[in-house]
Amino acid sequence: MxxxxxxxxxxxxxxxxxxxxxxxxxxxxxxxxxxxxxxxxxxxxxxxxxxxxxxxxxxxFPEQCGGVSRAPNGPTSFNMHLDVPNVDEAIAQAAEAGATVTMPATDMFWGDRYGQIVDPFGHTWSFRHPLKQA
CATH class of the missing domain: 3.30.720.120 (Signal recognition particle alu RNA binding heterodimer, srp9/1)
Known part of the structure; x- marks a missing residue:
């Protein structure tokens, strides 16, 4: 183990x-x-x-990996996720810095506000905060 x-x-x-x-x-x-x-x-x-x-x-450093690049050149199966106080603000700040919004902040059926961006280096980031209970 x-x-x-x-x-x-x-x-x-x-x-x-x-x-x-x-x-x-x-x-x-x-x-x-x-x-x-x-x-x-x-x-x-x-x-x-x-x-x-x-x-x-x-x-x-592709020269260290048999000439193969390890940086993403398209969609990846890995997602960096951040729980944040305000998804809309987090996405807006990332977009202002140069990220591409791939999923605008949305109220989701599972009870969170959630959205995604792709950074200028090809990595996907997601954000969530819980929706307030009525």
Missing amino acids: ILATELVPHLVVKGGKAAVEFYGKAFGATAASVVPVPGSEKLMHADLRIGNLKFYLCDD
Whole structure:
């Protein structure tokens, strides 16, 4: 059995420095650490925080993966999800920072307000907050 203490998403992007800037504008993310590749514009690693949540990112290095890019070039099966106080505001802030709204905030049958965006690096993010009970 693996005794993990937490699960930390690690995104691969094309344009790590731009991604750090985007996530700061879109989600208020702050960089706990950023490790650039010496003599390059690429990032080896970035540790980002949204409140007490963390996620990592790095630039795509196809030369380390048999020439295959790991950054998304289309829809992916992975979704980053954030519970937020206000879905409409979160989506608007992400869109203003450069995200594409793929599902506008909608009251859902399961009792949440929910919506989705795709960031400029191809990753899908969803947001939810519970609907008020009458």
